Amino acid sequence: MSEKIEFSLKVNGTDFSIACPPRKTLADALREDCRLTGTHVGCEHGVCGACTVVVDGRAVRACLMFAVQAQGSEVRTVEGLAQNDVLSPLQQAFIDNHALQCGFCTPGFLMLINGAFERDPDICEDELTELLSSNLCRCTGYRNIARAVLQVADKLKARSELAVGKPS
Amino acid sequence: MKAAPFDYFRPASLQEAAERLSVNSDDGAMILAGGQSLVPMMALRVAYASELIDLNAIKGIDTVSRSERGIAIPPLVRHADFHSSDVAPGPLGHVLATVSRHIAHYPIRQRGTFCGSLAHADPSSEWCLIAAALDAEIELLSVSGRRRIKAKDWWAGVMETVREPEEIIVAVHLPLLPDDIQWGFYEFNRRAGDFALGMAFCCYRLTEGLITKPHVALGGIEEYPRRIPEAEAVLEGATPSAEVFGEAARTASKAVNPLEDPATPAAYRRDLSATVVRRALTSATQTKSSPALSA
The missing domain is CATH 3.30.390.50 (CO dehydrogenase flavoprotein, C-terminal domain)
Incomplete structure (x- = not known):
């Protein structure tokens, strides 16, 4: 029953060969088998959101998926955000707005917000507030995370309006 | 905590899933769709499965289909797929979009499924309420064939339904709502x-x-x-x-x-x-x- 299954996991564009029992969660496989420890594990039952990653364009809890379920999918983690040592706009906005203190929840928040912007670029402020309630942060009181998100949302909106030739 | 060990089976069709379930359900095999209730229950060791039959690799069961009278929701339609009111025609689309945003949180909605909510039958499930309110029909598949259950006959208690262990929910049918509702x-x-x-x-x-x-x-x-x-x-x-x-x-x-x-x-x-x-x-x-x- 606990026999290992061999499969391949595609994370941030890189293929990893995995051999693990079916019960291993995607969160644990990312940390232990792919050695990508940016994805944090908190509650292990879907409540805290520290393990949030993007699977096939959707922000999901990596503790509520078994690793074997992610074979054939594109997984993105916090390690995939910065390009050539340049932080993504959202990561930079987190720093600029002091949106983290201890940082344990930060990778989960970054992937949650990235996933939501990707699926729904026109997401409104009320929906963003509801979105942020998905994950737990015990340091910031959320206010600064919301500021960082709104800053990036405004930039995204300006860019998409420029792209279709509307005045920004 | 971590889930107890289990076997994993990934069928390519609902028929194959039903055949596997008919053989292994007596031993405790279960269907895995969104897993947003089942997986935490397994992690907390309040649910155990000898085998999980994962529907997620089955093609063609992730889109709502429409007929003149209503919509059919197959097993891999996620809660978040209802965020847009276009998924169902007329007022029904607006009802489902409004209600979907009350289900858990955004990342859970990206993965949890409508059919899975009906199978799990939590008393607080929004989709179960909608199924009861709109007189939905639940379509089941097993190796012995298909049957349809009316919502009013679906539940048997808290998190209990009339579904037999070897049956899979293959669709929930909802009627369209008139424009003046x-x-x-x-x-x-x-x-x-x-x-x-x-x-x-x-x-x-x-x-x-x-x-x-x-x-x-x-x-x-x-x-x-x-x-x-x-x-x-x-x-x-x-x-x-x-x-x-x-x-x-x-x-x-x-x-x-x-x-x-x-x-x-x-x-x-x-x-x-x-x-x-x-x-x-x-x-x-x-x-x-x-x-x-x-x-």
């Missing part, structure tokens, strides 16, 4: 995203100013959601008003047999049932999804 949904919980302590869905049509064919359904109050015929009888043929809605709400609260938990006595839920019915009915008078009003 007035509808309202109200859910109460202590924090956004928590399980509902009580919620109501109400809808009706107006014929010459009088309420016709009212539906009043409550969820999170009793062992499973259901329509409350006593409250519907109060509304039938009446003119919408705060007094009539108040009487329907009080009637509903007298008709229910509320659940109790350490933080929530039955009397509290009984009181809450009146509040949520009254607020859902009040919200129904402001229905915006009907073309006549939104034009």
Whole structure:
């Protein structure tokens, strides 16, 4: 029953060969088998959101998926955000707005917000507030995370309006 | 905590899943769709599966299909797929979009499924309430064939249904709603995203100013959601008003047999049932999804 299954996991564009029992969660496989420890594990039952990653364009809890379920999918983690040592706009906005203190929840928040912007670029402020309630942060009181998100949302909106030739 | 060990099977079709389930369900094999309730229950060791039969690799079961009379929701349609009201025609699309945003939190909605909610049968499930309120039909598949169950006959208790262990929910069928329907949904919980302590869905049509064919359904109050015929009888043929809605709400609260938990006595839920019915009915008078009003 606990026999290992061999499969391949595609994370941030890189293929990893995995051999693990079916019960291993995607969160644990990312940390232990792919050695990508940016994805944090908190509650292990879907409540805290520290393990949030993007699977096939959707922000999901990596503790509520078994690793074997992610074979054939594109997984993105916090390690995939910065390009050539340049932080993504959202990561930079987190720093600029002091949106983290201890940082344990930060990778989960970054992937949650990235996933939501990707699926729904026109997401409104009320929906963003509801979105942020998905994950737990015990340091910031959320206010600064919301500021960082709104800053990036405004930039995204300006860019998409420029792209279709509307005045920004 | 981590889930106890289990075997994993990934069928390529619903038929293959049904065949596997018919062989292994006696030993404790279970269907895995979204897994947003089953997986945490396995992690907390309140659920055990000898084998998980994972539907996620099956092609062609992730899109809502439409007919003249209604929609069919197959097993891999996620809660978040209803965020856009275009997924179903007319007012039904607006109802599903509104209600979907009350389900858990955003990342859970990206993965959890409509059919899975009906299988799990939590008393606080929003989709279970909608299935009861709109007289859904649940379509089951096993090696012995298919059968359809009406929503009113679906539940057997808290998290219990009439589904046999070797049966898979392959679709939930919902009827379309007429363009002139007035509808309202109200859910109460202590924090956004928590399980509902009580919620109501109400809808009706107006014929010459009088309420016709009212539906009043409550969820999170009793062992499973259901329509409350006593409250519907109060509304039938009446003119919408705060007094009539108040009487329907009080009637509903007298008709229910509320659940109790350490933080929530039955009397509290009984009181809450009146509040949520009254607020859902009040919200129904402001229905915006009907073309006549939104034009």
